[in-house]
Each structure stands twice: as structure tokens, then as C-alpha cells.
Amino acid sequence: MNKEIGKNIYFDVDEFIPQHSVDCVIFGFDNQELKILLLKYKFGGFWTLPGGFIKKDEDMDNAAQRLLKERSGLDNVFLKQFYSFGNASRNFLTENVSKKRWEKENLVLVSKKFIEWINKRFITTGYFAMIDIRKSAPKPDIFSEKCEWIPVKKIPQLIYDHNKIIDKALEQLRIQLNYLPISINVLPNMFTMKQLQKLYEEILNKKLERSNFQRKMLRLGIFIRLEKQFTGAANKAPYMYRFNKEKYEEIIKRGIGFSY
Amino acid sequence: MNKEIGKNIYFDVDEFIPQHSVDCVIFGFDNQELKILLLKYKFGGFWTLPGGFIKKDEDMDNAAQRLLKERSGLDNVFLKQFYSFGNASRNFLTENVSKKRWEKENLVLVSKKFIEWINKRFITTGYFAMIDIRKSAPKPDIFSEKCEWIPVKKIPQLIYDHNKIIDKALEQLRIQLNYLPISINVLPNMFTMKQLQKLYEEILNKKLERSNFQRKMLRLGIFIRLEKQFTGAANKAPYMYRFNKEKYEEIIKRGIGFSY
Numbered sequence: 336m337n338k339e340i341g342k343n344i345y346f347d348v349d350e351f352i353p354q355h356s357v358d359c360v361i362f363g364f365d366n367q368e369l370k371i372l373l374l375k376y377k378f379g380g381f382w383t384l385p386g387g388f389i390k391k392d393e394d395m396d397n398a399a400q401r402l403l404k405e406r407s408g409l410d411n412v413f414l415k416q417f418y419s420f421g422n423a424s425r426n427f428l429t430e431n432v433s434k435k436r437w438e439k440e441n442l443v444l445v446s447k448k449f450i451e452w453i454n455k456r457f458i459t460t461g462y463f464a465m466i467d468i469r470k471s472a473p474k475p476d477i478f479s480e481k482c483e484w485i486p487v488k489k490i491p492q493l494i495y496d497h498n499k500i501i502d503k504a505l506e507q508l509r510i511q512l513n514y515l516p517i518s519i520n521v522l523p524n525m526f527t528m529k530q531l532q533k534l535y536e537e538i539l540n541k542k543l544e545r546s547n548f549q550r551k552m553l554r555l556g557i558f559i560r561l562e563k564q565f566t567g568a569a570n571k572a573p574y575m576y577r578f579n580k581e582k583y584e585e586i587i588k589r590g591i592g593f594s595y
Numbered sequence: 596m597n598k599e600i601g602k603n604i605y606f607d608v609d610e611f612i613p614q615h616s617v618d619c620v621i622f623g624f625d626n627q628e629l630k631i632l633l634l635k636y637k638f639g640g641f642w643t644l645p646g647g648f649i650k651k652d653e654d655m656d657n658a659a660q661r662l663l664k665e666r667s668g669l670d671n672v673f674l675k676q677f678y679s680f681g682n683a684s685r686n687f688l689t690e691n692v693s694k695k696r697w698e699k700e701n702l703v704l705v706s707k708k709f710i711e712w713i714n715k716r717f718i719t720t721g722y723f724a725m726i727d728i729r730k731s732a733p734k735p736d737i738f739s740e741k742c743e744w745i746p747v748k749k750i751p752q753l754i755y756d757h758n759k760i761i762d763k764a765l766e767q768l769r770i771q772l773n774y775l776p777i778s779i780n781v782l783p784n785m786f787t788m789k790q791l792q793k794l795y796e797e798i799l800n801k802k803l804e805r806s807n808f809q810r811k812m813l814r815l816g817i818f819i820r821l822e823k824q825f826t827g828a829a830n831k832a833p834y835m836y837r838f839n840k841e842k843y844e845e846i847i848k849r850g851i852g853f854s855y
Contacts, residue, residue, distance in 0.1 A: 354615070419676065419720050421649070458615060460681065513854075539855060543855055592851075593852055
């Protein structure tokens with residue numbers, strides 16, 4: 336993102352498509368909780384999804400990639416578009432940021448032209464991804480004081496309708512589990528069935544029955560059970576699993592939903 | 596849509612969000628073929644999906660409804676957003692309509708301001724629906740010479756990337772069949788299993804095995820088999836079915852995909 340904001344950062348709105356933005360919902364799992372990557376703005380203290388604006392000559396998919404990188408440092412994330420939010424009320428002024436506060440805190444920071452530009456109604460296109468928290472090293476951009484993984488169950492009030500965008504992303508994730516297994520990217524290389532179940536429970540937002548879940552999962556044929564390491568208390572250690580990548584690719588193509 | 600185009604139709608671009616449109620892919624089934632509703636423009640003879648622009652104070656979902664009605668006469672259609680197309684190359688001039696032809700055929704019809712406005716790169720959001728062809732009475736708008744149901748397998752070259760939009764809508768429809776039964780709106784009140792199979796085959800673009808298909812469909816418990824009418828040749832007449840709407844609503848909520 337360019338340069339004005341502050342005193343020496345200039346953001347040229349003419350470089351971007353007006354009234355359209357993209358927002359990224361990045362999911363991670365820390366073995367206990369499903370989390371989402373959020374930024375906290377320096378000015379105003381607002382929490383937000385990483386996102387921003389599309390350059391006039393830039394593919395929207397590329398804009399999402401670029402913005403995720405610029406705003407959180409995350410690179411090479413497999414982003415998938417899931418929905419565009421087009422309500423006429425999508426506007427800083429009508430959503431949960433008060434006009435007064437926005438003007439007070441921002442007019443000193445950015446140009447009047449920018450304020451006018453950003454205070455219009457915006458359509459935003461949502462992208463989501465699941466990534467391995469352990470392999471990510473998010474860092475805030477110059478606008479933000481923090482870039483953090485926040486548990487889905489503890490998401491604060493966000494700017495605009497970003498809370499609704501997260502709800503929709505979760506809804507899409509749940510629908511996806513009706514015809515695809517979980518993303519291979521979100522789990523560590525080795526995991527237990529208990530961890531896998533916890534991840535599904537977090538997404539589906541309900542408790543699952545252990546033996547039924549394991550039977551269904553193992554029947555998919557995409558998991559390899561690893562030999563137990565001898566630890567002296569081996570019997571108590573749970574089995575570890577990893578994905579069989581070849582079988583996983585096959586089943587992704589075929590799908591696990593209703594077949595005809 | 597407003598008034599300029601021709602001599603007495605004036606279209607005020609300032610009423611609309613710049614660089615964003617919506618397009619509708621309306622599917623119907625005539626018992627043999629899956630069809631899509633298309634318009635043929637008077638000027639240029641270009642074929643197009645029914646679509647257009649979003650008013651500045653209008654929800655995008657409402658814009659899709661309004662545009663479908665204005666352009667094809669179809670009302671009360673359950674439209675579902677399926678994807679936004681954001682490639683930087685989405686532009687009349689770079690897609691399959693030649694600049695020369697567009698300018699030649701249109702500068703006499705519409706204002707220079709409109710040409711400038713529409714010749715920018717546009718993001719478009721696609722909506723789709725399945726409706727009963729027999730209950731529809733499409734009629735072309737003032738810009739169009741025809742509004743017709745065209746078989747999916749015989750779609751002509753369309754303006755912009757509208758052929759790609761149709762491909763994506765079909766892809767989404769196929770994915771949907773992995774976790775939901777077919778839309779209740781697309782079939783007549785009574786139908787045979789053969790018709791149902793033909794509809795699935797058209798969407799999935801592959802032949803299905805008859806007895807396997809019927810067994811799986813009937814097992815869903817959402818179809819009611821009707822008594823055969825005595826015709827003198829009753830044995831040869833196939834069974835007719837209708838939806839059990841109560842059971843259908845139940846299964847739509849539960850889904851028919853992979854369950855946990």
C-alpha cells in the first residue's frame with residue numbers, strides 16, 4: 336500500500352477501482368481452537384480483516400494475494416473467493432464506526448480526497464484460506480499496531496460488516512465439509528484423531544461422537560496411521576496420523592459428497 | 596433501465612456504481628435439454644446474459660432482481676450469488692467485441708459519456724437460478740431483439756466473458772448436487788424418473804446408470820410416486836412422481852452430502 340497517511344505516506348486513490356475492496360479471512364488451528372488472522376489499526380484502535388483495494392489494472396485474485404502479503408506478511412497462501420458483500424449500507428459511516436470519531440481521528444492523518452473516496456458505499460469480495468498457524472509469522476503493516484491470531488469464539492467487534500464476513504466464511508467452510516475433506520494445509524504434518532475431531536468440531540460448531548467420527552474419517556482412506564514410538568508408556572500415547580497425499584488428491588477430485 | 600440509447604432514452608451513468616455490474620444465469624429444463632436465458636442486442640447483434648448496473652443506493656441482490664425483471668420480464672426468481680469475476684481484462688474492448696465495431700455501432704446510439712464509462716474495466720457478480728421454463732414468459736427489453744431459452748450445448752459466442760460466467764455457474768451447480776438435491780423449481784409438478792435423470796445428466800454432463808440413479812434418488816425419500824392413470828396401455832406408461840415438499844424442506848436443511 337502506498338504513501339500518504341501519517342505525514343509521509345501517500346495513498347493515491349486514482350490508482351484503485353472505486354467502491355470495491357477485497358477482504359481475507361485466514362483460518363488457522365492451534366490444536367485446540369480455530370483462529371482467524373486480524374489486524375488492529377493504530378488510529379482508532381479498530382480491529383479489521385486484512386484487506387484493501389484493487390488496482391485498476393490488477394486481477395482481483397492478485398489484489399487479494401498482494402493485500403494479504405502487504406498487510407500481514409503472509410505469502411503464497413491459497414486464497415479462494417467465497418462471496419461478495421453488496422449491501423447499500425456497506426459504508427464506514429453507517430456501519431459501526433461513528434462519523435465523528437472517524438473524522439476526528441483521520442482527517443489529521445489522511446487527505447480530504449481519500450476521506451471522500453473511502454466514505455462512499457463499498458462492495459467487498461471475500462477470500463478465505465486455511466493455513467498452518469505454526470508455519471505462519473504474521474506481522475502488522477504500517478497502519479496497524481497488531482496482527483494476531485484470534486480464536487473464532489472471541490472475535491471482537493470489527494469495522495464495517497467484517498463480523499458478518501467471518502460468519503459467511505464459516506458458513507462456506509461448513510458447506511465445503513459436505514463434499515470435501517478438511518484442507519490439508521491447516522494441520523501439522525502429524526496429528527491425532529482427537530485433534531482432527533476438535534478441528535471439525537470448531538468449524539461445525541458442535542460436538543461430534545468420537546467413534547462414529549473416527550470410523551467415517553478412516554474410511555475415507557486418506558490418513559496413514561504411524562507406528563507408535565516406544566516411550567515406556569506407549570499404550571497411553573494416542574496414534575498419530577498423517578495425510579496420504581496421493582489418496583488425498585484423488586478424493587479431492589472425486590469429492591466425498593452425494594454421488595450419482 | 597433509463598432513458599437515452601436510441602434518441603429518446605437517457606441513461607444517467609451517475610446513478611450507478613462505476614466499474615461493477617451483475618449478470619444472471621437463469622437455467623431452465625424443457626424435459627430434454629438444460630437451457631439458459633439469453634438476450635440478443637438490437638445493435639451489433641451481440642448475445643448476452645441478462646444483467647446491468649447497480650444503483651448507488653441499491654443492494655446488489657436487489658439490483659440483480661431488478662435487472663432480471665427489466666431485461667427479461669421475469670419476476671420473483673430466487674437468485675443466488677455464485678461468483679464475482681474480477682480479471683483486469685474484463686473490458687468490452689479487450690474481450691470479443693472489437694473496438695471499431697463497438698464504436699461504430701454505438702456512438703450514434705449513446706452518449707460519449709456513457710461510452711467512456713462502459714469502456715472501463717468492470718468487475719461483475721454472477722447470480723444464478725433454476726426456474727420452470729413452462730411458467731416463464733420472457734420478453735426482450737428495448738435494447739434487445741430477442742430473449743430466448745438457448746440449450747446449454749448450443750450457447751453462441753457471448754459478449755465480454757459471459758461464456759466463462761456460464762461455465763462457472765454450471766460448475767457451481769454441479770458442486771451443489773454433491774450436498775443438495777435438485778432445485779424443486781426447475782421441474783414440472785409431475786415428472787418421470789427418466790426426465791429427472793435427463794436433467795441430472797445435462798447438469799453433470801455425463802450419462803448415468805438408470806437403476807443406480809433411481810435407487811439413490813428414491814432412497815432420499817423426497818419423491819411421491821403417483822398412481823397410474825388407466826389408459827388402456829397402462830403398463831407401458833412410466834410412473835409419474837412429484838416432490839414431497841415437507842420432506843424436501845427437511846432434506847435441504849440436513850443436506851445429502853458427507854455427514855459427521
